[in-house]
Amino acid sequence: MVEKDIEQLLCEVKNGETSIEEAVLKLKEAPFEDMGFARPDFHRSLRQGQGEVIYGQGKTNEQIVEIAKKLLAHGQERVLITRMSKEASEYFKENMTSEIEDFSYDELSKVAVAGKQVNTAEGIGRIVVATGGTSDIPVAEEAAKTAEFLGNKVVRLYDVGVAGIHRLINKKAMDEIMSANVIIAIAGMEGALASVIGGLADCPVIAVPTSVGYGAAFGGLAALLSMLNSCASGVSVVNIDNGFGAGYLASMINHK
């Protein structure tokens, strides 16, 4: 019940069109309806060309197609689908109808885009996505593709892990890092990349631990703890392997 409705109701009470009892009842029911206002800005930012996102894991092929169709039917230009299996993407392609303009799928990152493919990068600056090794690239691509989908220019800086720090500390890479608006630092094993980049950069660094590694990596726990304890300022952490979350947050910051 928005302001206008309350006014209207009060008028009706004044005019005797609505009894006080009825009005009390309606007003008591209202507060939660008002709660709908809770995420309008969020909806707005997503709606303007980027659209809602589907987390593919744990959803059936049918569900994914159905949700995508509904979103596109409601005026959304494009839909991002994350953690989509190859098999689901094939099912999708076979069951696309003309209402879905286009569909692309990246097997490495398991990210798909349904609908209008090209998106303008209206974000303020550039988002640098850096990885410690080549095995971190699937997570990195989930982050990069999410950020691109949400209208950001993304620079990829892969395999610049600290074991060979010269790969990171050289004019070219440093230029990217110095001019970035946000950096996503993705690493498994000991996760030291986040701290090193955090110590070099002058912008927010979103650290993504990955489950890459073995033994005492404990499925990403070592990298996670390492990143949480980063002695560099300006570093925050998302869940293990959460490329989407990092890309989404980076886009938020880049659109400020």
Place this chain on the structure above:
Amino acid sequence: MVEKDIEQLLCEVKNGETSIEEAVLKLKEAPFEDMGFARPDFHRSLRQGQGEVIYGQGKTNEQIVEIAKKLLAHGQERVLITRMSKEASEYFKENMTSEIEDFSYDELSKVAVAGKQVNTAEGIGRIVVATGGTSDIPVAEEAAKTAEFLGNKVVRLYDVGVAGIHRLINKKAMDEIMSANVIIAIAGMEGALASVIGGLADCPVIAVPTSVGYGAAFGGLAALLSMLNSCASGVSVVNIDNGFGAGYLASMINHK
């Protein structure tokens, strides 16, 4: 060795003022000196009225005073000191010399400011600092005071934990949340506040787990894991009780 110096050296080589051997030597030594450029922007952003920060914990009273004096002598207007014991603050006051304009200390958050006290809030928007309970306030004040020190307008929203969600979901609190540029969500125990705010807000949320709680809270681990697994987008996490880190990162984002 900056560009100008290299040019100068080449001129000397051309003119025969410097031998090729000497020049090779100098150039070989240069790269790391050049690395000094790595954090100029960082220094700049800090230098302009906010200044360097001293992490007080594990430093002797003497060390803190000495570092603060050095920083202020090098033209920094004010120095933030975090995790400073009351005893250290008293020692500081007793040993201040006229070169330190002023000194304030907040016992709750253990945060002190030495030098010029007032700082203009030149950040873009407002940073909301929210806590789940009253016991989280010391961490919150570390975050808030850090952000204020770095030139941000801060809105405090304390004790709005999810156990009584109406404290959070009401017009006044929601208005603050909806109009924030960055939100710092601080909570111990089950740390659900971050997810709820993340689901309501449309800006980056920095989650700070606190060590508040007992039993299976395991010193903040429960809140930490909860926040890392937040199903809301736009949420990232810093270390347990790391109010400073959250305030610093929030300021970074707010100055974009």
Place this chain on the structure above:
Amino acid sequence: MVEKDIEQLLCEVKNGETSIEEAVLKLKEAPFEDMGFARPDFHRSLRQGQGEVIYGQGKTNEQIVEIAKKLLAHGQERVLITRMSKEASEYFKENMTSEIEDFSYDELSKVAVAGKQVNTAEGIGRIVVATGGTSDIPVAEEAAKTAEFLGNKVVRLYDVGVAGIHRLINKKAMDEIMSANVIIAIAGMEGALASVIGGLADCPVIAVPTSVGYGAAFGGLAALLSMLNSCASGVSVVNIDNGFGAGYLASMINHK
């Protein structure tokens, strides 16, 4: 050996019908035989139309059929079988004999009912089963079907997770929550749903952490710790993914 029997025995001793040696023996054996009375009420509550439950996991197809037949042969009207594989359900159907009136199987929750299907909901009030996301539904259905099997009216409130709190805080959902007799709150990832519902509701909340999630969810540990540390009163927790346990306990409370 109840009081009357002891009296009788003493009489026999007095009368010389039983020797002291025999009496000593009987008295020494008695206490444990008496223990048989330990669970009569429990048996009663189960026997009246609901019947014994079979935990299917780790049992062979043959064992399940055999136990079900025995239970039904002993006068139980229906048997609940949980964690039953699809393959086991097919074996069951193929090997049913006329003594088993009917058999239904739900693949999602892996719950089956053998015997008389319909059960009257004689519980006092309604049990609300709420989930944070759609992936939690299999656990939720195990809980719901268990509660229904035991004679309760169940209201399902799925996918009302805190990431979009308006899904929970609206007139319709709130009405269900406000009028529930017991609520089962089921969530994976950060498990915040239990705290939020616990803060809103005025009845016992049984929290069920699920293994839904990845990375730092650690197979349900994050949700489990979160729920154990709930700052809301009236919340208790069962094992990860333990839908049956929650449904069973909810029924107990609802039959008070």
Place this chain on the structure above:
Amino acid sequence: MVEKDIEQLLCEVKNGETSIEEAVLKLKEAPFEDMGFARPDFHRSLRQGQGEVIYGQGKTNEQIVEIAKKLLAHGQERVLITRMSKEASEYFKENMTSEIEDFSYDELSKVAVAGKQVNTAEGIGRIVVATGGTSDIPVAEEAAKTAEFLGNKVVRLYDVGVAGIHRLINKKAMDEIMSANVIIAIAGMEGALASVIGGLADCPVIAVPTSVGYGAAFGGLAALLSMLNSCASGVSVVNIDNGFGAGYLASMINHK
């Protein structure tokens, strides 16, 4: 803003005493008050002679007295204060004013009651509070005193741990267990008591792990995991040492 106030306001609108603009403003500010309806039953159950609870830990002596006075001034008959240090209780006694009718403090459980002391046990049945050992008694008394404060009849069954199972499995103790409406099973070390009682009883069992023990007890973790994995049905768990939570939940169930 309660129902009566809304009615009053609508009357004034109808009568022209309040303009529609003013009424809209007042109603817009109301939601927080309106949100109060979210837990009316909770308030009711508490209000009727039992009153709000103060969690003393982490609160200053002054804060506790202040909150207690405010609650009692708002018509609450008695206030429960948990985790109150002895020193805080002494401060309380010294700073009590005549508006606080009485005050009692139990050093063992650190529980205090301010205001009217005696409470009628209007709960349906009895709550049995059982402990494994004597060291668990402080937690047990927190639970018992909470339940009594909330209007329940409590039976104490202390030191009936499974190491000497005859202490539990005898006519007298079994009678209590069999006739209980809710049982709170409190144990540290291996926490087996909850399973054994859960296997014997026919009512909900709330298990409270305690931090009693050493070595691999890991501060209550062993008991916590043990209780969560209880093979007995009808058992749920609260946080380590959370006597209050158990007592509160038990009262909720006992008032159904």
Place this chain on the structure above:
Amino acid sequence: MVEKDIEQLLCEVKNGETSIEEAVLKLKEAPFEDMGFARPDFHRSLRQGQGEVIYGQGKTNEQIVEIAKKLLAHGQERVLITRMSKEASEYFKENMTSEIEDFSYDELSKVAVAGKQVNTAEGIGRIVVATGGTSDIPVAEEAAKTAEFLGNKVVRLYDVGVAGIHRLINKKAMDEIMSANVIIAIAGMEGALASVIGGLADCPVIAVPTSVGYGAAFGGLAALLSMLNSCASGVSVVNIDNGFGAGYLASMINHK
């Protein structure tokens, strides 16, 4: 109520010295005594000069004295008190009455014996108590003194840790190990002693991890896990620092 008493009572009933009503009453009160038959051998083994044990930790000085007096009054020759603080031992000495024949206290192991001091070692063979280092000796003495109290011959083999394996593998130490009936292997840090002794000995080895160590010793966890994974056969483990438990079990085995 032991067998003899029951017989006596039955005689009285038979002879009419006791009415049936009185006898029923006595027998109904007996269950605890009757339940005693559950552990007759245990009682026997304890009763014959060794007596019941008091776990001192968490008990008040008064409680310890009181329990000790009661046990000694009931015919027990001596009482073992473990985890007794020095202060408690002093209180004991001051409050001893003539009914307690003697009292000895060992500050290192915090073990005391009240009553008749000397006990005959009627155990079959010898129990060897070995420690990895000198810091493990308090735990070792708890084990050794417990075993001696229960009537065993104990051989101490301290500071024979694997870092200098020649301390263990020499004729003298090996002779003790080879001729032992049970061995208690006590070690902190990496706890390797249990495996090495387990590999050398031909008798049951009870491994006791201790909390000696720092860093990744995690309060005894490293030693505990190490001992549980011992590749030597015949090794079992008790709780961290549980010298009493090891001594008690060793005595049980040694009296077979």
Place this chain on the structure above:
Amino acid sequence: MVEKDIEQLLCEVKNGETSIEEAVLKLKEAPFEDMGFARPDFHRSLRQGQGEVIYGQGKTNEQIVEIAKKLLAHGQERVLITRMSKEASEYFKENMTSEIEDFSYDELSKVAVAGKQVNTAEGIGRIVVATGGTSDIPVAEEAAKTAEFLGNKVVRLYDVGVAGIHRLINKKAMDEIMSANVIIAIAGMEGALASVIGGLADCPVIAVPTSVGYGAAFGGLAALLSMLNSCASGVSVVNIDNGFGAGYLASMINHK
């Protein structure tokens, strides 16, 4: 180098048959050769009809057959093979030669015996093997078959878990427990069985946690911690699922 050899060498030195230099060399080499005496008793106890054991896991089919043949060829009557896959057992049967008298394989426990099958139970008393549930039986059978192989009389008491404690506390089961010489208590989930049996029995109890369970059972960790913290005396613990280790140790104790 045994005593006799040293004497011989000294004689040779005395007689000048061996030079002092040679003798010094031989004596310096000796100590480790002497170490061979380290496990003669162990060998003896195994050799007398029971023989060496093969841990099948991680060994190829060929290796198992080869080792078994070698052991039987060296005079051992029978060989126990644990953790042997069904496939390995079939390979064994196909590749047996006449030198192997017989071969039996139990699929449930994955235990095989090669050579002479029947073994006399020369152990002193009976070993009771008890399990909490039916899913623990494979581990229990590994323990039972190991104990039988090593010459012990074994009583099986399966599915006597504490959730239905009357299954354990009844005349028949109690008689077995009371007359046992050693008890092996095997349970997953909360592992309370060990404590309950430990509290009832008067003989050493070897607790075996199993990986049976789900969720917060954490692969046997819950049962392991529970058993390590057992408040009953006389209980010690072996590794999760280590049926062999329990059976071996029980046999050691039963042959004392």
Place this chain on the structure above:
Amino acid sequence: MVEKDIEQLLCEVKNGETSIEEAVLKLKEAPFEDMGFARPDFHRSLRQGQGEVIYGQGKTNEQIVEIAKKLLAHGQERVLITRMSKEASEYFKENMTSEIEDFSYDELSKVAVAGKQVNTAEGIGRIVVATGGTSDIPVAEEAAKTAEFLGNKVVRLYDVGVAGIHRLINKKAMDEIMSANVIIAIAGMEGALASVIGGLADCPVIAVPTSVGYGAAFGGLAALLSMLNSCASGVSVVNIDNGFGAGYLASMINHK
């Protein structure tokens, strides 16, 4: 840009062949090349006949072949490939071209060598690789083959675990241990081997925990913690199952 190139450039500047502006540009781009000086010794030691290493896990068959070809084409004599699947090795053999002189693959350790096979052992002394059991051999062979590839003489001492310490403490094994320059101690389960060898040897011991074991071995955690807490001096630890890391480090020490 190596020294020679810088000299050349300076000459050109001097001679006027290159303008100062062009030279500045080239030098600014150079740092990355200059950074190469950071690990010249590393490169040297690798380059001289041993060459760069490929970590096969997570790389496609094509990538492995491609990288190997490139390395061999750049003058490296041989390439070590670790964690290579059998299938990858077969693909390699099929796709080898004449530029790759030879290829060998060891299925057990998953280690391959491409290029010139034989390598001279120019290391100072011998590296002993010892394992606790036979299941640790794959990790041991990864270590041994890495060390041999890098030019070291390796002595294998397998299956000398502490459960039968005479296997380790005998003249032959002790001679190897006493004369080693570096020892790699590899063990799963309780990992005691490292401590025992560390206590015997007089050279650096590199401990490698393996994931061999079950239950409370927790995938190598038990061995890892055990080794980190080794009471023997001179022991350091690498990641679980990290045979390559141990072999590489041992070679480094052996070439000092």
Place this chain on the structure above:
Amino acid sequence: MVEKDIEQLLCEVKNGETSIEEAVLKLKEAPFEDMGFARPDFHRSLRQGQGEVIYGQGKTNEQIVEIAKKLLAHGQERVLITRMSKEASEYFKENMTSEIEDFSYDELSKVAVAGKQVNTAEGIGRIVVATGGTSDIPVAEEAAKTAEFLGNKVVRLYDVGVAGIHRLINKKAMDEIMSANVIIAIAGMEGALASVIGGLADCPVIAVPTSVGYGAAFGGLAALLSMLNSCASGVSVVNIDNGFGAGYLASMINHK
């Protein structure tokens, strides 16, 4: 019994001064002394001016003095005492007798040297001790002083953590790192220093995690896991805060 003594004994046997029986007895008692040969090089390296080490923690003041005196009396020139409290050092000074030439104590590292103070650095090259922050210096000094005591030249490179990587990557620091023979990398929090140095250096790197940090540092666990997972080759790890172990191992490598 050293070689010389055995020779002497054999001479006596040859000469008839000692009977064969007596000699056998003496030789049988000898092995323990003979076992001493197991670590002759260790003893040698220690004996030559450096001497045995005393781990002060957990030892009484008296014990430390006594052991030091005994070692110095047996010809050792100097004794290193680690983890010595200030109070113990004062007791030492007060109770020194003329036989102890000198005594020095460093409060920061809690390291003392008793006996001859100056030691020649006969190690091959230099050991670099680097720390991430200033709080790691106590551990670093324990390492440095241990290495110096054992005859090594030590270079200190403190506070070069990765948060400001230019502190590490500059000509001066790099020169030290490049020319080191062994590097000890000491860091708390995220422990990234080890990886970065491992990636830059060409010599063995011994990583020492410290307990510096808070929250998710979990007492050094984060740094420990980070270091164990180092993606740089040539890195191994010792226990948390184990400065002595690192210094000792570094000396071993540096004396190769």
